[in-house]
Amino acid sequence: MPPSLPIYMDNASTTRTDPRVVEAMLPYFSEIYGNSASRNHCFGWDAEHAVNTARRQAADLIGAGPKEIIWTSGATESNNLAIKGAARMYAKAPAGESGRGHIITAIHEHKAVIDPCKRLEREGFDVTWLEPGEDGLITRAMIEAALREDTILVTIMWANNELGTINEIPAIGALCHERGVVLHTDATQWVGKMPTNVETDNIDLLSFSGHKIYGPNGVGALYVRRRRPRIRLEAMIDGGGHERGMRSGTLNVAGIVGMGAACALCSAEMDAEGERLFQLRTRLERSLVDSMDVVQINGNIEKRLPHITNISFGFVEGESLMMGIKDIACSSGSACTSASLEPSYVLKALGVGDELAHSSLRLSLGRWTTQEEVDYASLQIREAVEHLRAMSPLYDLHNEGIDISTIEWDAH
Ligand code: PMP
Numbered sequence: 001m002p003p004s005l006p007i008y009m010d011n012a013s014t015t016r017t018d019p020r021v022v023e024a025m026l027p028y029f030s031e032i033y034g035n036s037a038s039r040n041h042c043f044g045w046d047a048e049h050a051v052n053t054a055r056r057q058a059a060d061l062i063g064a065g066p067k068e069i070i071w072t073s074g075a076t077e078s079n080n081l082a083i084k085g086a087a088r089m090y091a092k093a094p095a096g097e098s099g100r101g102h103i104i105t106a107i108h109e110h111k112a113v114i115d116p117c118k119r120l121e122r123e124g125f126d127v128t129w130l131e132p133g134e135d136g137l138i139t140r141a142m143i144e145a146a147l148r149e150d151t152i153l154v155t156i157m158w159a160n161n162e163l164g165t166i167n168e169i170p171a172i173g174a175l176c177h178e179r180g181v182v183l184h185t186d187a188t189q190w191v192g193k194m195p196t197n198v199e200t201d202n203i204d205l206l207s208f209s210g211h212k213i214y215g216p217n218g219v220g221a222l223y224v225r226r227r228r229p230r231i232r233l234e235a236m237i238d239g240g241g242h243e244r245g246m247r248s249g250t251l252n253v254a255g256i257v258g259m260g261a262a263c264a265l266c267s268a269e270m271d272a273e274g275e276r277l278f279q280l281r282t283r284l285e286r287s288l289v290d291s292m293d294v295v296q297i298n299g300n301i302e303k304r305l306p307h308i309t310n311i312s313f314g315f316v317e318g319e320s321l322m323m324g325i326k327d328i329a330c331s332s333g334s335a336c337t338s339a340s341l342e343p344s345y346v347l348k349a350l351g352v353g354d355e356l357a358h359s360s361l362r363l364s365l366g367r368w369t370t371q372e373e374v375d376y377a378s379l380q381i382r383e384a385v386e387h388l389r390a391m392s393p394l395y396d397l398h399n400e401g402i403d404i405s406t407i408e409w410d411a412h
Contacts, residue, residue, distance in 0.1 A: 003372040005327045011366030012161055012189060012308055013331060017258065018214040018367065024261040025216065028254035036251045037242060047253045054260025061263040062187075062206060063197030064223050070243045071256055074220035075188040076112040078207035081222055081247065082184040083116040083155055085233030086205060087125055090152040090182065100124040101152035106138050107131055108349035109157050113186050117155070126150075135300035136165040136350050140172050147175075153182045158190035162331075162346040162362055163299035164308030166190070173202025182231060188212055192266035193274060193305055198223055204231045210255065214367055215262030219255035222246075277365050278306035280374050284363065285309055287378040292385060294398070298347060298360065307365040310347075313381075315395040316388040318358035324384030328377045333360030 008016070028050060036051045038044025055066040072078045083103075091100040105117050107129045121127045128146045130138055138156050147154075154176050158169050169185050176183040184205035190196065191206070192213035198206060209220040224246065225231045239248030289295050294314030312333065313321065319341070322332050333344045334357070343357035352360070363377070389395040394404055 001372065003370060003376050007328050007373045007377055009328055009330045009363045009365060009369070009373075009377060011369075012164075012212070012362065012364035014211045014217065015214045015366055016368065017211075017216050018262060018265060020265060021215055021258045021261045025254045025258040028257050032253075034253075036253055037240065047251075050257050051251055051253060054256045054263075057260035057264040057267075058208075058221050059223075061196065061267050062191060062208070062223055063199055063201075065226065067244075068198075068223050068226050070222045070224055070246050071251055072220045072222055072247055073218055073252075074211070075110075075186065075207045075209035076220075077247075078209070078220050078222035079110075079112045079155075079184075079186050080116050081233060081236055082205040082207060082224075083113065083153065084120065084236060085246070086153050086182050086184065086231065087120050088234040089232050091125070092150060092152070093124065095123065098124045099126075099150070102126045102128065102148050102150045104128045104130065104143060104146050104151060104154045104156075106156060106349075108136065108160065108162075108346040109155070110161055110186055110188070113155055113157065132349055134351050135303075136160060136163045136298070136346075137300055137303065138167045138172075140168055140175050143172050144175055147179055147181065151179070151181050153184065155184040155186070157186040157188075159187070159194075159305050160299070160346065161189050162333075162344060163310045163350075164189070164305040164364075165299040166194075166303045166305065169203065170201040173204075176204075177202050180229075189305060189308075192263065193270065193307065195270070198225070204229075205233075210259035210262060213259075213262045213266050216255050216258040219252055219259045221259065273367060274306045277369070280365055280369060280371060281307060281309055283371070284365075284374045284378055285311070287375070288381060291382055296356070298350060298352060307369075308362065309364075310360060310362045312347075312352065312356040312360040313385050314356060314359065315392050315398060316359045316385050318360070320388055321359060321361070321381075321384055324387065325377075325380045328363075328380055330364070331362040333357045333362070 032046045034043025034047040036047040055069045058069050059066045093100045117127050130142050159166050173183045182204045186207045188209050191208040204225045206223040211217040235246050237248050242248050296312045298310040333347050334341045343354045347357040
């Protein structure tokens, strides 16, 4: 039976909120609507109780203590709080002066890490921007080579959102702890999909988000280590002193309840779901790679999340490819920046050429992806690629064995 259309294969962008999560949230809009900071009546106590339950659920998912969870509006805010908060707290010189301290990050991090680091650069911090290898990975050795006497913070994502590639965070964390440097990891794509234990994984600060794990939008969390060592942060939002003074503002109780429920479901179902998605992704990749030439999977092939694939199709034009697979919601290797189509900076960081970056797709499977959907998507993509190649004179030349890169084009 053909699947119902359109097909959602963009789960790395956001996920459908699990109906069980919606169910858990509903009472907190109209029945238990107190302010969780209201200490003198039962409406407040009930809300606070719900927030604490969710705190425990989020903490359990990552092997933390409940007091180490700070609620935020999402991973963007968690990253900002972690990076700016730690840098400003551990700065070696006052604001306005140079030489405030050294930070290590990478050029293909999410913008929610890159932009806070750029701001800190303007504030007098020194930032080392590591470049990944062709496989997209940042290794312990790369961090070790970049560490300096004045390094105060390392911020490296656990899994890349465009590629799904996995960095060796536990090894990087061990190194940071040996050197007394704070480690933050943007684990937005990792948490809820892969087992996490902030203790044994040697992490000080970890960002994650509700809407990537089948919870609601607009709620996220930051793990802040309390012991060995205790990490302190300068707050970005001042006010009523909520969340141990690190993030003031009345809590989004319904959202937090939803994120807690989403975390509990991930804890229970992650292993089986990961295996199922791995099988589906393998089926999808095999059917594309085995049936066509000039198809390349980007990023390290082994060290990847089970549900994401990033594939380039040579000799097709990216926009036309996207038009040809209108029933499949996925992301392209291009980003629209101010009216111009830019190739993905992540793919560029791996050395993927502009042409190939433009003709890349990121397909990310999720909790409701079926085998029928995978097979249908594969067929659609193959048909679209073959159709476009049939019209491509360059592909004809390639088939005749001519190396396109050696052709000298006449510029009349
Ligand atoms: N970091 C990564 C790696 C992400 O994939 C995303 C979401 N695209 C974010 C941060 C931002 O998360 P949020 O939407 O919760 O602010």
